[in-house]
Amino acid sequence: MNYYAIKAIYRTEMARMMRTVVQSIVAPVLSTSLYFVIFGAAIGSQINEIDGVSYGAFIVPGLIMLSIMTESISNSSFAIYFPKFSGTIFELLSAPVSFVEVLLGYVGAAATKSIIIGGIILSTASFFVDINIAHPAIMLLFLVLISVSFSLFGFILGVWADGWEKLTIVPILVIMPLTFLGGTFYSISMLPPAWQTVSLFNPIVYLISGFRWSFYENADVAIGLSLAMVFGFLATCLVVVWWVFKTGYKLRA
Amino acid sequence: MQPVISINELTKTYAGGFQALKAVDLEINKGEIFGLLGPNGAGKTTLINIVCGIVTKTSGSVIIDGYDNEKDYRATRSRIGLVPQELPTETFETPYNVCRFSRGLFGKPPNPDHIEKVLKSLSLWDKKDEKMLMLSGGMKRRVLIAKALAHEPEVLFLDEPTAGVDVELRQDLWNVVRALRESGVTVILTTHYIEEAEQLADRVGVINRGEVILVEEKNKLMRELGKKELVLNLAERLDAIPPGFDGYRLELSEDGSELKYHYDTKGEHTGITALLGALHDAGIRFNDLNTSQSSLEEIFVELVNREA
Numbered sequence: 150m151n152y153y154a155i156k157a158i159y160r161t162e163m164a165r166m167m168r169t170v171v172q173s174i175v176a177p178v179l180s181t182s183l184y185f186v187i188f189g190a191a192i193g194s195q196i197n198e199i200d201g202v203s204y205g206a207f208i209v210p211g212l213i214m215l216s217i218m219t220e221s222i223s224n225s226s227f228a229i230y231f232p233k234f235s236g237t238i239f240e241l242l243s244a245p246v247s248f249v250e251v252l253l254g255y256v257g258a259a260a261t262k263s264i265i266i267g268g269i270i271l272s273t274a275s276f277f278v279d280i281n282i283a284h285p286a287i288m289l290l291f292l293v294l295i296s297v298s299f300s301l302f303g304f305i306l307g308v309w310a311d312g313w314e315k316l317t318i319v320p321i322l323v324i325m326p327l328t329f330l331g332g333t334f335y336s337i338s339m340l341p342p343a344w345q346t347v348s349l350f351n352p353i354v355y356l357i358s359g360f361r362w363s364f365y366e367n368a369d370v371a372i373g374l375s376l377a378m379v380f381g382f383l384a385t386c387l388v389v390v391w392w393v394f395k396t397g398y399k400l401r402a
Numbered sequence: 403m404q405p406v407i408s409i410n411e412l413t414k415t416y417a418g419g420f421q422a423l424k425a426v427d428l429e430i431n432k433g434e435i436f437g438l439l440g441p442n443g444a445g446k447t448t449l450i451n452i453v454c455g456i457v458t459k460t461s462g463s464v465i466i467d468g469y470d471n472e473k474d475y476r477a478t479r480s481r482i483g484l485v486p487q488e489l490p491t492e493t494f495e496t497p498y499n500v501c502r503f504s505r506g507l508f509g510k511p512p513n514p515d516h517i518e519k520v521l522k523s524l525s526l527w528d529k530k531d532e533k534m535l536m537l538s539g540g541m542k543r544r545v546l547i548a549k550a551l552a553h554e555p556e557v558l559f560l561d562e563p564t565a566g567v568d569v570e571l572r573q574d575l576w577n578v579v580r581a582l583r584e585s586g587v588t589v590i591l592t593t594h595y596i597e598e599a600e601q602l603a604d605r606v607g608v609i610n611r612g613e614v615i616l617v618e619e620k621n622k623l624m625r626e627l628g629k630k631e632l633v634l635n636l637a638e639r640l641d642a643i644p645p646g647f648d649g650y651r652l653e654l655s656e657d658g659s660e661l662k663y664h665y666d667t668k669g670e671h672t673g674i675t676a677l678l679g680a681l682h683d684a685g686i687r688f689n690d691l692n693t694s695q696s697s698l699e700e701i702f703v704e705l706v707n708r709e710a
Contacts, residue, residue, distance in 0.1 A: 151476070157506025161499070168494065236490030240549070243454040243484050244507045245476040402416060402457045 154246045158254025162228055166262050173224075174266060177216045181270045184212055185277045188334060199336050200367040205278040210361040211333035213270050214295065217263040218328055218353075221299035222320050225259035226307035230316055233307070233400075242401060248394035252304070259300035260293070267292050280364070287372075288363035294379045295356055301386035308399050327353045332361075337369040352378060405429040406557055406588050407453065412462035414448055414612075422448040424612040425462070430557075430590060435583050437603030437620070438592040439702055445612040446592040447487060450559050454484045466557065480509050483555030487562045487592075489542045491534045497521065497545045498530040501552040508553035520551045524578060540571045547578065557588045564598060576602055596699035600624075606698070610706050624698060631694050632663040632674060637687040644684055650677055661688075 166173050189205035196204040232238035241251065274280060282288050310316040331353030337345050348354050349370070359375025362368035368375070393400065407430040414423040422445045430436050440446050451457035453464050455475055464471040466478040492500055501517045521527045524544040529537060537545065543563065550558060560579070564572045579589055579602055593599055599606055600620065607617040616623070639658035650673065653662040665672045681688070 151509040153506040153509050153511060157503045160506075161495075161503050164499075165494075235493070236486070236488055237492055239456055239484070239486050239490065240504060240507065242456045243479060243482070245479040245509050246507065397458055402451075 151244075151246050151250050154244060154250045155253045155257070158251070159258050162255060162258030163261065165228075166224075166258070173220075173262060174269065177220060177266050178269055178273055181212050181216060182273055182277075184208070185274065189277055199339075200365070202365050202367070203278065206280055207336075207361075207365070208334055209271070209274045209278065209280055210364050211357050212274070213267050213292075214353075214357045214360055215328050215333050216270055217267045217292065217296050218299045218324060218356075219320060220266050221259055221263040221296050222303035222306065222324060224262055225256055225300040225303035226310065226316055226320075227303075228255050228259060229304055229307035230310055238400070248390060251394070252301070252390060256297060256300040256304055259303065260296040263296035263300065264292055267296070282364050283366045284363045288360065291356070291360045291363060291375075291379065294383060295360070298379065298383040298386050301383070301390060305386060305389050305393065308393055311399070327351050328357075332357045332369060336367075352382065355379075356382075404432050406432040406467055407590075408465045409449075409453070410463045410465075412449070412452065412464060413460045414445075414452060414457065415460045422612050423452075423460075426609075426612070426614050428607060428614055428617065430588060431605070433583065433586055433588055434604040435579065435589045435591060435602050437599030437606045438590060438609060439596060439599055439606060440592075440609035441706055442594075444609045446609055447561055448612075449609065450484070450561055450590070450592065454482055454559065455479050456484075476509070480553065481556045483550030483553065483558045485543075485546045485550045485558070485560045485563055487565065489539060489546065491537075491542050491545065493533070493535045495534055496531050497526050497534070497537075497548065500534070500545065501548050504549040505552040508555075510553045516554065517548075517552060520548045523581070524548050525574070540567055543567060543571070543575075547575070551582075555587065557590065558582060560589060560591045562592055562594065564593070564595060572598075596702050600698040608702060608705055616705060620698070623701065624695070629695075629700075630665055630672075632665065632677075633692050633694070634661040634663070634681075634688040635659065635690040636661060637689050640686070644686070646684065647680065650680075661686075 185205065185208075188208055193204035193208075198204065199207045229238075232241065271280070306316065306319050310319075330348065331351050332348070337348050337354060337358070340348060355370055355375045355378035358369040359372055359379065362372045362375065392398070407428075409426055409428040412423055412426040412428075413421070415421045426445075426449060428449075438446050438449070448457060452459045453466070453471060455471060455478075459472075464478075467481055469477040471478040495503075498517065498521065501520065502512065505513065505517065518527065521530055524547060526541070526544050526548055529541060534542065534545065547560075547563070563575055563579075567575065576598070579591070582589055589602075591599065591602060603620050605617065606620045606623055608615050636659055640654060640661075641658060643652050643654050643661075651664050653664075654660070655662070663674075663677060665674065
């Protein structure tokens with residue numbers, strides 16, 4: 150294992166994040182605060198409690214998920230796409246590293262950033278609403294696993310994309326709708342039965358539901374199922390990345 | 403001499419069906435400067451990229467210091483430094499940071515002294531904290547060389563290192579390359595500029611259409627393939643080459659004032675004495691004479707054209 154390489158990649162990626170601190174950290178915090186003002190305070194005051202939780206508090210886990218999913222994808226997809234675009238990737242390809250070091254460096258840095266952002270949003274939210282976390286360990290587990298697996302997904306996206314358009318189209322056309330329809334702002338049980346069934350085909354539902362369970366112990370699907378989905382998603386991404394490096398898909402001619 | 407790189411039957415066919423390399427065999431000796439020459443699209447960069455691990459081979463083998471470059475890729479890649487042809491740089495990073503990154507990426511523990519030494523040897527030390535986007539093309543080229551040297555490689559590939567570089571920087575880079583060889587680094591240089599190979603290389607390989615068509619010591623190559631030319635400035639102009647000189651390969655200049663005679667240096671008899679004797683007998687006098695030897699460039703053009 151080439152530990153120096155992991156450190157080099159991780160350090161460089163974290164430095165890049167610090168250089169763009171406004172875009173990386175201030176932006177997600179601001180947008181989350183806006184969600185709280187609009188959905189929590191303005192609209193939320195008109196909405197009844199959901200399963201004994203005020204609407205403002207109910208959306209907190211969903212908002213954290215929304216942010217860490219989009220941030221993880223955009224960070225790691227950009228981290229690998231940009232060297233491909235500029236040509237500097239030649240160095241990574243000619244370096245004595247396997248996909249393990251590359252992932253620990255790039256995905257580790259992207260996931261770290263997401264976890265930090267998740268923490269910041271959680272503390273920001275605590276200024277607006279009362280939050281109590283019923284199962285902190287499970288909450289942390291979801292936070293880490295989802296950050297890591299969406300960073301992996303972003304990495305795959307960055308490898309696959311051969312233009313800026315592809316890089317942005319997946320988050321906007323696939324991930325955002327799935328997240329918004331995945332119960333960020335509502336409980337699936339509020340939907341008509343037919344749409345509840347449709348929703349169960351949306352993998353994001355399981356992730357948000359499980360994360361929300363760790364806060365309030367109420368969930369749209371069983372917590373075990375949610376955990377299984379997270380691990381399943383993580384495993385799928387790992388297999389794809391392993392295959393990408395094994396075959397050199399879009400990396401090596 | 404012991405080869406540091408040995409390439410056997412290496413082929414590469416790209417996904418589109420283009421065969422970039424056809425059963426290439428090549429050995430690079432430890433500590434030499436090897437000049438790899440070839441026209442555009444000959445397969446130079448493909449060959450380098452396969453050795454470095456950027457492109458996957460179709461068949462054949464590449465052994466570096468006794469290690470297979472696919473099975474033992476960690477061992478082989480950590481021994482190699484690559485300076486690519488283009489100038490891809492991390493726009494917002496500084497020369498110092500990119501060198502530190504490269505060293506770590508290639509598995510070497512931090513060593514600020516070494517990085518300082520490399521940056522100084524390339525006259526980059528006073529630019530070490532500037533953003534890359536502020537640097538000129540020549541400076542970026544130096545940074546790429548510094549990056550490649552940051553992990554103390556045993557073998558350095560320079561893919562067209564002086565393309566688009568001004569004369570002064572070119573001389574500087576040549577000095578850097580010579581200093582590297584002094585320190586025991588093997589250097590493989592691809593270039594369009596034959597002059598560069600002529601100046602630097604110990605041995606020269608010519609690649610054309612995916613095949614290595616010649617590998618030879620540069621001096622020997624120039625001796626063997628280099629044609630010499632004898633030019634005689636005639637005292638009186640001639641209208642045509644006089645009869646009786648058909649046996650000699652003579653050429654008369656358009657205005658009739660010069661006679662050119664081509665001969666091979668490797669031939670036992672150059673024929674000069676006989677020619678001069680015959681000219682004397684024929685009453686053709688000349689004011690001056692000079693000889694010149696063909697450059698590596700002319701040799702190269704002839705080789706490539708012969709193949710075509």
